[in-house]
Amino acid sequence: MKVLFRGARVIDPATGRDETTDVLVEDETVAGLGPDTDAKGADVVDADGLVLAPGFVDLHSHLREPGREDAETIETGSRAAAIGGYTALCAMPNTDPVADNAAVIMEVRNLADKAGLVDVSPAGAITKGLEGETIAELGEMAELGVRLFTDDHNCVRSALVMRTALEYAKAFDVVLSQHAQEETLSEGWQMHEGYYSSLLGLKGTPGEAESIIVARDLQLAALTGGRIHFTHVSAAASTRLIGAARDDGRVSADVTPHHLTFVDEDLQSYDTNLRFNPPPRGADDRDALRMALADGTIDAVATDHAPHAVEDKEVEYDQARPGTTGLETALGATATALGDSIDLLGLVRALSTNPARILGLADHGGPIEPGRPANLVLFDPAGTWTVGERPFASKSRNSAFLGRTLTGRVVHTLLRGRFTVRDGEGTW
Amino acid sequence: MKNHLLSISQLSVEDVTRILDTADSFREVGTRVIKKVPALRGRTVVNLFFENSTRTRISFELAAKRLSADVINFTTSGSSVSKGESLKDTALTLEAMGADAIVIRHGSSGAPYTLTKWVNASVLNAGDGTHEHPTQALLDLYTIREHFPNFEGLRVAIVGDIMHSRVARSGTQALAKMGAQVTLVAPPTLIPPEAQAWGAEVSYELDPVLPKLDVCYMLRVQKERQRTQLFPSVREYSRRWGLTRQRVEQLPEHALVMHPGPMNRGVEIDSDVADLPRALITDQVTNGIAVRMALLYLILGGNADAEPDGGDA
Numbered sequence: 001m002k003v004l005f006r007g008a009r010v011i012d013p014a015t016g017r018d019e020t021t022d023v024l025v026e027d028e029t030v031a032g033l034g035p036d037t038d039a040k041g042a043d044v045v046d047a048d049g050l051v052l053a054p055g056f057v058d059l060h061s062h063l064r065e066p067g068r069e070d071a072e073t074i075e076t077g078s079r080a081a082a083i084g085g086y087t088a089l090c091a092m093p094n095t096d097p098v099a100d101n102a103a104v105i106m107e108v109r110n111l112a113d114k115a116g117l118v119d120v121s122p123a124g125a126i127t128k129g130l131e132g133e134t135i136a137e138l139g140e141m142a143e144l145g146v147r148l149f150t151d152d153h154n155c156v157r158s159a160l161v162m163r164t165a166l167e168y169a170k171a172f173d174v175v176l177s178q179h180a181q182e183e184t185l186s187e188g189w190q191m192h193e194g195y196y197s198s199l200l201g202l203k204g205t206p207g208e209a210e211s212i213i214v215a216r217d218l219q220l221a222a223l224t225g226g227r228i229h230f231t232h233v234s235a236a237a238s239t240r241l242i243g244a245a246r247d248d249g250r251v252s253a254d255v256t257p258h259h260l261t262f263v264d265e266d267l268q269s270y271d272t273n274l275r276f277n278p279p280p281r282g283a284d285d286r287d288a289l290r291m292a293l294a295d296g297t298i299d300a301v302a303t304d305h306a307p308h309a310v311e312d313k314e315v316e317y318d319q320a321r322p323g324t325t326g327l328e329t330a331l332g333a334t335a336t337a338l339g340d341s342i343d344l345l346g347l348v349r350a351l352s353t354n355p356a357r358i359l360g361l362a363d364h365g366g367p368i369e370p371g372r373p374a375n376l377v378l379f380d381p382a383g384t385w386t387v388g389e390r391p392f393a394s395k396s397r398n399s400a401f402l403g404r405t406l407t408g409r410v411v412h413t414l415l416r417g418r419f420t421v422r423d424g425e426g427t428w
Numbered sequence: 429m430k431n432h433l434l435s436i437s438q439l440s441v442e443d444v445t446r447i448l449d450t451a452d453s454f455r456e457v458g459t460r461v462i463k464k465v466p467a468l469r470g471r472t473v474v475n476l477f478f479e480n481s482t483r484t485r486i487s488f489e490l491a492a493k494r495l496s497a498d499v500i501n502f503t504t505s506g507s508s509v510s511k512g513e514s515l516k517d518t519a520l521t522l523e524a525m526g527a528d529a530i531v532i533r534h535g536s537s538g539a540p541y542t543l544t545k546w547v548n549a550s551v552l553n554a555g556d557g558t559h560e561h562p563t564q565a566l567l568d569l570y571t572i573r574e575h576f577p578n579f580e581g582l583r584v585a586i587v588g589d590i591m592h593s594r595v596a597r598s599g600t601q602a603l604a605k606m607g608a609q610v611t612l613v614a615p616p617t618l619i620p621p622e623a624q625a626w627g628a629e630v631s632y633e634l635d636p637v638l639p640k641l642d643v644c645y646m647l648r649v650q651k652e653r654q655r656t657q658l659f660p661s662v663r664e665y666s667r668r669w670g671l672t673r674q675r676v677e678q679l680p681e682h683a684l685v686m687h688p689g690p691m692n693r694g695v696e697i698d699s700d701v702a703d704l705p706r707a708l709i710t711d712q713v714t715n716g717i718a719v720r721m722a723l724l725y726l727i728l729g730g731n732a733d734a735e736p737d738g739g740d741a
Contacts, residue, residue, distance in 0.1 A: 194622060199597075200538065201538075201597055
């Protein structure tokens with residue numbers, strides 16, 4: 001099977017390429033670039049005005065299977081990912097049972113292969129049962145290809161456990177991803193602490209609950225030589241700490257599209273879709289996050305795709321489960337939030353190249369060159385759409401972006417040369 | 429008036445004045461032998477109380493009954509979740525039964541807002557979590573107005589657990605809206621972040637504030653706060669921030685003492701002080717009925733009769 005994308009703007013951060021040209025995909029791989037490509041017999045796709053980039057890679061998705069198949073399954077989550085332009089994602093371990101052992105990892109991987117829409121790299125738990133006490137069998141899971149370990153949504157509270165895990169993990173060249181949140185400063189939190197928490201009568205948690213753990217773990221990473229990743233960074237203070245430690249090479253971080261968009265003020269409606277963890281913070285924090293993503297202090301955009309059943313969201317604000325879906329809106333939400341402050345190379349680097357590097361996924365994130373696996377996305381950077389206008393591919397619809405108009409629309413997604421999404425529609 | 433009363437912030441100065449004026453005319457009903465007017469005959473008011481609050485519920489119940497409305501009390505302790513039925517299902521049930529107004533008391537801040545998404549009935553916030561208690565603020569304004577006809581420049585201190593108090597949150601905003609100068613007095617741990625933004629001053633000490641006051645408004649101090657270390661002991665709290673017999677002498681002669689109840693006598697207010705003639709605690713209770721009558725009347729009656737718009741409420 002041959003497909004020629006004619007006149008696409010190729011954005012490939014791995015090589016720094018930004019040029020408008022033709023790209024030929026043959027079977028599972030990129031066969032050629034440029035106007036001289038032998039496209040005889042190829043299915044020609046007009047890509048005028050579209051960006052062709054390495055498929056997106058998500059560092060943080062909750063696919064809910066096993067355990068909460070009513071909210072999402074690996075299959076429906078994979079569909080949502082494909083619609084969003086993703087070709088790979090890292091599935092969080094807070095399932096039921098928890099992915100803290102080889103059996104659950106295998107199960108997730110098998111179900112993902114069966115769905116066959118996106119490469120799922122399951123994350124393993126750092127500690128057994130995500131309880132923060134006993135380190136899980138990281139070696140056994142690493143042998144199965146687990147590249148990232150995390151106790152999300154629990155922060156590893158004990159400095160000793162974190163230190164030991166960072167040290168032990170060095171044997172397997174894997175990364176530990178921390179949901180930085182000091183528990184005594186965030187106990188019973190309902191929103192970001194500040195003017196609006198005072199006004200709304202919701203219990204606040206300050207950004208310092210996050211940055212204190214960031215400071216601690218940066219020091220533990222330096223002490224141990226282990227690799228640390230901070231997921232869904234939300235506070236300006238965290239970006240400053242991470243920025244100062246950048247040269248280390250063992251430190252990375254991601255931010256979500258919703259933290260790049262929303263602020264505490266938006267909670268005046270008590271909208272449960274805006275209840276996510278960590279909470280939307282102040283405008284200063286959001287602006288610092290945008291700047292940190294644009295200047296590379298924060299490596300990646302991660303969705304923290306957190307589907308929830310309707311009955312877990314249609315409740316009183318403080319009783320709603322925290323989280324928003326995100327896979328289908330990530331490109332548009334990020335591009336809309338950042339606007340002109342990030343160029344296309346920077347955008348694709350954050351959505352694809354950097355997360356692929358952090359996860360060690362050699363087949364994803366580019367470079368786009370002959371012989372490379374054709375894991376690609378084509379998107380219209382000027383295409384606008386309104387979230388919720390058409391049904392979500394995800395089983396859940398708890399999107400913080402419902403009703404918002406976003407600029408940046410995925411048109412085609414290819415996994416190993418096969419369309420998973422074509423003209424915005426899933427091929428399943 | 430709008431359909432709902434959720435927060436003081438939705439009311440304009442004109443709205444507040446209109447509510448207090450309307451309450452004036454209902455205050456008299458409570459002094460008659462037959463304490464009833466037919467204003468809301470045939471209308472159904474549901475008291476939906478997820479927290480125990482006998483005094484607020486009874487006040488609303490009496491208010492509705494004096495307006496001849498049919499009143500249903502739906503009381504459940506604990507959260508709706510622990511009872512098994514969600515707030516949404518409860519709301520849909522009440523809606524199906526034809527409730528015209530739902531008075532809700534709930535432990536979750538914002539629950540009345542959420543309720544409005546599911547019902548067509550008017551929603552009155554009778555206290556939500558640590559957010560607001562707008563009817564308390566309005567009855568307090570009414571009580572103050574009986575003694576000081578003009579709020580402009582009036583000096584009011586609100587003393588106690590400001591952080592967790594829906595009474596303080598509504599009261600400060602209501603008083604500031606009407607032109608009063610509010611000082612919040614509490615240990616720093618019980619002052620919410622950026623409280624100045626409510627339009628109030630903040631003082632960590634009570635003594636220097638007292639001589640300048642027109643109204644000293646004491647809040648109940650929850651002893652549970654001691655557990656979370658927000659103050660070291662009840663004893664230390666009473667000594668520094670309690671309205672003692674000695675402290676009350678520092679108030680100007682004309683100054684009033686108020687408390688939303690229920691009081692912890694001997695903690696935030698000395699027993700003797702609570703029983704002084706200048707302490708208006710029982711007046712607050714009496715006026716609460718009249719103010720709630722006014723609100724039910726304006727919200728339920730005002731809709732049907734297309735009353736002139738009371739501002740941007």
